[in-house]
Amino acid sequence: MEFFATxxxxATATxxxxxxTISELPRWCASVETVLGDATSSGEIYCxxxxxxxxxxHLHHGVRFSLPDCPYVLQWTVTTGHDPIPQHTYIHLTTNRTEHDQELIDSINTFMADWKAGLEAHW
Structure with missing residues (x-):
């Protein structure tokens, strides 16, 4: 499934x-409660x-975070510089399933809203 927020x-990609960064995730997203370990490009979180x-x-237009041990192979990107509004920042989350139960969908929607709110409050 795919989820989007704007x-x-x-912000620039840089x-x-x-x-x-992993160490700053709780600042940007309230759904990430704590960072348990951070080795710059990998770590462990409690969310x-x-x-x-x-x-x-790092990606051409931003960053990608992934949870490789998640049963849904959940990953999200935070990018900028895209049409239709290049100056906005886009959050795009995907899982490896076409359907999920409503409880998981609701938690993902909250996660996306937390990212949007965190970026807008702390940028």
Whole structure:
């Protein structure tokens, strides 16, 4: 499944890569409660779905975070510089399933809303 959110912050890809780090995830997203370990491009977090290993990689237009041990192979990107409004920042989350139960969908929607709110409040 795919989920999208748009944040009205002005950021460059370099800004996103510099500021959106594993160690800072709780600042940007309230659904990430704590960082248990951070080795820059990988680590461990405790979030709304439990404890997971996490990876972070820089992309052409921003960053990607992934939970490789998650049963849904959940990953999300925070990017900028895209049409239709290049100055906005986009959050895009995917899982490896075409359907989920409503409880998981609701928690993902909250996760996306937390990212949008965190970016807009703290950028």
């Amino acid at each position: 944040s009205n912050i002005s 800004d996103l890569q510099r500021r959106l 709304v779905w439990g404890t997971f290993n996490i990876n972070c990689e």
